[in-house]
Amino acid sequence: MSTAAAPSSDVDRSSAGLGILPLAGFAALYRFGLRRERLPLLAWTYGIVASVAATVVAFRNLYPNPAERAQFAESLRGNPVFTVITGPIWSSSIGGLTAWRMGLLGSALAALAGIFTVVRRTRSEEESGRAELLASTPIGRGAALAAALACAGTALVGIGVLVAVVCVVGGEPLGGSALLGAVIAASGLVFAGLAAVTAQVFDSARSAMGAAGALLGLSFAIRGVADSGSSGPQWLRWLSPLGWAEEVRAFADNRVWVVALTVALAVALVAVAVALLAHRDVGLSLLPARPGPATGRLRSVPGLVVRSLRGTAIAWCLALLAYGAVNGAIVDSADGLLSGSAGMREALTQLGGADVLTQAVLSAVGTVTGLLAAIAAISVVGRLAAEESNGRAELLLSTAVTRFRLQSGYLVPMLLIPAAALTLSGLACGLVHGIRTDGAFGPAFRAGLQAMMVQIPVTWTFGALAALVHALRPSWWPAIWAVFAGCVLLTMIGPSLQLPQWLLDVSPLTHVTGPAVTQIPWTAVGVLLVMTAALLAVAVVGFRRRDVLSR
């Protein structure tokens, strides 16, 4: 019966813990948080660690001897387009190249993991009202925040340790391996701390994640300017936590003190969050929701959908526009860059299937952009599914709104958003590619535009498939992401595994990748459009015939 005595002693012991905020119940909340977040945290861990491992292996196979690596590193140092995205190269050892490829990217991914975990465990819980239920039990005011940070911290430290282990197992020196792991973990902690602050400042989880995510993007952009070439303003790197991650120079100078500085920043941010938390009420925030209009101009389902999707739509369009511009800048430099590695050249040719390397690269980046746009399409249908599972669809359908009107309210944006984003991406890619090669609106422009736009039917097919799943078996909704991932793997990896063509053909992606840049594969496009139409037709009929889910 020691459990009966535990809570009171907890209060006594830990009320001194954070000074102003008692931490009673921390242990229970921490275990609960780990349980709730175990799948996302395992996914983040696997994604980051496996990428590092794959990078080590890839560099070993592609550039086995130091001379090749030195040549590769030299060609990259002279190419700002690459260093803007991936950061500077401090050493051309396999470890150094891995740190270049995964140090910044891994840090950014760890930062995302930190942001999601902390906001989900704090502001999301408050927003849903669940935190209030917990707050009424003998749990200290600081316990939820501390538990959220501890959950994120556990995962991030675990990721750091595993990254170091993977590098050491790959034959790299211990010091650099440990520092690469440390820098990834520390960057994650900084943004976990930042998210703890934004979760106090904003009253919705979406805004808290958005603000922390925007600051992550800003950090990435600031250090990108610093890395835009040897002439870039190097000091800018020190204004960005992700710049610090680069300055650690794992496998080169191994600057431990920069890691210490990063951890200190994380601690400082947590202290700010604690101070903010001590001065606010449960469920409220420092920036309370502003009052809005007392009367509404929303009169219809499309109006409502536009209102709820417009932010997302603009974000997708801008992101793919920027991505298209970057791609346009990269494709023509790929030829010279990759000549150092026969292995990589072969890999890319396999991926795209074009004879000319530039064409292959263009096709490959087109495929990646198409995949991103397909995620947008599936997510829009996901919003409809969420509208139903949270009970709002029921309220709408109890008015004079037909099933078709509600469903098409989301299916039209499902078609429009990826189409618009891919067109913008294509225009940007084509323009930049064209200006760098044969003039603004020459064949290069057309190739860039086509590489992106040919993906539109693919995104529609995935969106229509999502609509079908929602209409026929809403409880199977998560399966759509598995199907999507399966198709991506089939198309990306299938050819190198020499899978039979009929199996590759299952994926809608297979049909437009390849020599799509010079010639539009009209047959494939036609087939995909017919499939989209058929899937949507069945989805419309299916949604009209089934029961509406209730909460």
Place this chain on the structure above:
Amino acid sequence: MGADAELVIEMRDVDKSFGSVHALNKLNLQVRRGEVHGFLGPNGAGKSTAIRVLLGLLHADAGRSRLLGGDPWTDAVSLHRRLAYVPGDVTLWPSLTGGEVIDLLTSLRSGRGAPTNAGRRDELIERFQLDPKRKCRTYSKGNRQKVAIIAALASEVELLVLDEPTSGLDPLMEAVFQQCIRQAVGSGSTVLLSSHILSEVESLGDRVSIIAGGTVVESGTLAQLRHLTRTSVQAQLDRVPAGLSELPGVHDLRVEHTRVSLSVDSNELGKVLAALTSAGVQTLTSRPPTLEELFLRHYDQPGDPAPSPSADQQ
């Protein structure tokens, strides 16, 4: 046809299963035009499922449902112009204000055009003391319910379908709600009011249907239902008569010294009174059962505990 015409809601032998769960089991429900029909039952009895069938959100497996003279599944949209629905668990759009949601719902309900009578909307907002400028994410459960109630009442429809509409309202607002319902009925609306707040149904309801296990177990006016049920008797006696618990129709017997309380089936009341009288009555109260007692009796599934020898337990 004549009898049918006055039925606003008619469900006959309606079945609905979700997998192996029989949510509705030969459900019968009749609601007449112009009445407030109380729909009573505990959580999981099938109230919300029945309402969702009536709204055309669920397709019944068997049976016949008519709503305002139409088929709730095939004529859903045209019927929905003539009714308003308040769900039991109201979720709203977090980034819209209460006022925006009210206007959205009333416009959608009318099908097209203006969000109905602005004066009536403002009057309701005033009466329910709702701040329409606040974002829905900042509303409490009660306030979200107010938004749905105001949107429903502002629409001035023939039929109000209310699924436990007041579970989040404070007593003051509940009184306002009852006033508004009486007004709506006064101007010709019919109301289906599902609830387990029995006093609410007692003060508003003309007729009541009690649902348990997906079946309407009893239906009628409050007076009719009471007629079918027991009378509660409390008496202070000189001495406790022997064999009181053996008398037919006696339930829930409690004896405390010479104080007796029991409930008795109405047709057996005479014999019980005779037995009590013979034991020397000092005081006697008898009253019809409250709806609570009716309610408890129907959902006491394992059956009434037999009047046990340990009748003197507190």
